[in-house]
Amino acid sequence: YTLNTVTSPTEPLMTNEITGVKLNAARELNLPFYARLQTGLDIAENARDLRAETRSWSFRSTGTATERLVGTYDLINDAYSSTRTFNNGDRVRWIDPAKVYHLFQQQPSYFVLNETSAYTSRVNGSLKLKETVSAGYLRGDMRLLNNRLWLVGGVRYERTDDEGRGPLNDLRATYQQDANGNLIRNAAGAPIKVSTDALTLARLQYKERGSYTKKHYDDFYPSINASYMVSENVVARAAYASTIGRPDLASIIPTRTVADPTATDANRVINTTNAALKPWSADNFDVTLETYSVKGATVSVAGFRKDIRGFFTSTRTDATLALLTDMGLPDDYLDYDVITTANSKDPVHVTGLEWSWR
Numbered sequence: 526y527t528l529n530t531v532t533s534p535t536e537p538l539m540t541n542e543i544t545g546v547k548l549n550a551a552r553e554l555n556l557p558f559y560a561r562l563q564t565g566l567d568i569a570e571n572a573r574d575l576r577a578e579t580r581s582w583s584f585r586s587t588g589t590a591t592e593r594l595v596g597t598y599d600l601i602n603d604a605y606s607s608t609r610t611f612n613n614g615d616r617v618r619w620i621d622p623a624k625v626y627h628l629f630q631q632q633p634s635y636f637v638l639n640e641t642s643a644y645t646s647r648v649n650g651s652l653k654l655k656e657t658v659s660a661g662y663l664r665g666d667m668r669l670l671n672n673r674l675w676l677v678g679g680v681r682y683e684r685t686d687d688e689g690r691g692p693l694n695d696l697r698a699t700y701q702q703d704a705n706g707n708l709i710r711n712a713a714g715a716p717i718k719v720s721t722d723a724l725t726l727a728r729l730q731y732k733e734r735g736s737y738t739k740k741h742y743d744d745f746y747p748s749i750n751a752s753y754m755v756s757e758n759v760v761a762r763a764a765y766a767s768t769i770g771r772p773d774l775a776s777i778i779p780t781r782t783v784a785d786p787t788a789t790d791a792n793r794v795i796n797t798t799n800a801a802l803k804p805w806s807a808d809n810f811d812v813t814l815e816t817y818s819v820k821g822a823t824v825s826v827a828g829f830r831k832d833i834r835g836f837f838t839s840t841r842t843d844a845t846l847a848l849l850t851d852m853g854l855p856d857d858y859l860d861y862d863v864i865t866t867a868n869s870k871d872p873v874h875v876t877g878l879e880w881s882w883r
Contacts, residue, residue: 527593528584528600531625531636537577537650545569559668563679570657577650580643582629582636600624641723648731652778654689673754683769684743687777691798693735694782697857699726706857708786716787736779737853738800744769758818764811769804772837776802776866781852784861795844797852799865805836823883831875835868 549565586592595601595618602621610616629636664679700716701709708716720726748766755761781797808831815825842848844861 526595528595528598528620528625529593530581530583531629532581533579535577535579535650537575539573539575539577541574542572543569544572559666559672561666563664563666565662567660567662568657570655572655573653575650575652576647578643578647579650580646581639583639584635585637586632586635595620598624598628600628641727644724644727645731648692648733649694651733652689652691653734654687654774654778656688656777657686659684659686670753675752676749677751678747678749680745680747682743682745684741685771685804686741688739689737689778690734691736691738691779692781693732693853694730694780695732695735695854696730696785697783698729700786702857706855735853736781736797738777738779738798740800740802742803744806759814759816762811762813762815764809766809767806768809769806770836771804772802772866776837783854783858790860793860794841794862794864795852795854795858796864799867800851802837802866803835803868805868806834808832819882823881825881827879829875829877829879833873833875836873837866838869840865840867 547567551563554560584593600620601618606619660683662681667676699719701719710716746767750764752760752762776798779798784794810830813827817823841862841864844858844863848863849858
C-alpha cells in the first residue's frame with residue numbers, strides 16, 4: 526500500500542503567568558462582648574498566551590503511486606507487526622513513524638507541506654488573554670448571648686478586567702468588493718473570488734488574533750451567617766450570600782466566524798463571543814436545624830432558595846451598526862444575524878429541602 530499523508534500532533538506552546546498579592550489585617554474590639562473586624566485586599570492577574578498548530582504533508586516522492594509504496598522505503602515496523610493481531614487473528618504490516626521521520630530528515634523534498642491548512646491551524650490556535658481580578662472586603666464577627674449567638678457578616682467588592690485576542694474567520698474577505706464594500710459579481714450573479722490560490726484566500730479569510738475584546742464588570746457582594754445554640758446539642762443556622770459565576774475561558778477569549786455571503790438569509794450569520802457578557806449572580810438564602818444527639822447520630826434539615834439573575838443563554842439578533850463597530854466589522858454585514866452568548870433578562874428561582882442523617 527502507499528503512504529499518502531503525514532500529520533503532526535498538535536504542537537502547543539503556552540505561557541501562563543499568574544501574579545497575585547494579598548493583604549489582610551484584623552483587630553479585636555474592646556467591647557462587653559466578643560467582636561472582631563477584618564479587612565483586606567486581593568489582586569490577582571492571569572496572563573495566558575497560547576499558540577497551537579497542526580501540520581500535514583503529502584508524500585510525493587516522484588508523483589507515481591508505485592514509487593510511494595511503503596515497502597520501497599523500508600517504513601515497516603517489523604517487531605510491532607509481528608506481535609499485533611486482530612481478534613480474528615489477522616495481522617497488518619504497521620508503518621513505523623520513526624522511520625517515516627528519518628526519511629523526512631534524509632529527503633525533505635519528498636514531503637510537501639499543506640501550507641493552507643497549516644496557516645489556518647496556526648491562526649485558530651493563536652489566543653491571548655489577560656484577566657485581572659481586584660477585590661477588597663470588610664468582615665465583622667460577633668458573639669452574643671453568652672456566646673450562644675454567633676454572627677459573621679461583611680461585604681466584598683470585586684472588579685474583573687478582561688482583555689483578549691483571538692482568531693477572526695471572515696469568508697467575505699475572500700471576495701472582490703467595490704469601494705463601497707459591495708460584492709462584485711459576474712454575469713451569472715455569483716460573487717468573484719479575489720484569487721484562485723488557496724493560501725492567498727486563507728490569508729484573507731483568517732486573521733491571526735484579529736478579534737479583540739476588552740471589558741470589565743464590578744459589584745458589591747454582601748453576606749451574613751448566623752448560628753444559634755438552641756440547646757447543648759441543637760444548633761440553628763441561617764445565611765444569606767450574594768455570589769457570582771464567571772464565564773468560562775471559551776466565552777472570554779474572543780473568536781469570530783463570519784458565514785459566506787452567498788449563503789441563504791437564514792445561514793448568513795456571525796458567530797462570536799460576547800465582549801459584554803457578565804457573570805451570572807445569585808442571592809442565596811439557607812436555613813438549617815441540626816442536632817447531635819439522636820441515638821448517637823447527627824441529623825440536620827435544611828431549606829434553601831436561590832434567586833439567579835443573568836444566567837448564560839444563546840441569542841440570535843440582527844446585526845446593528847453598534848454591534849458591528851464593537852466587533853471591528855464594517856457595515857457590509859448589516860444584513861447578517863449575530864449569534865452569541867448573552868445574560869438572560871429573566872430571573873430564575875430555585876428552592877429545595879435537604880436532610881441528612883449521619
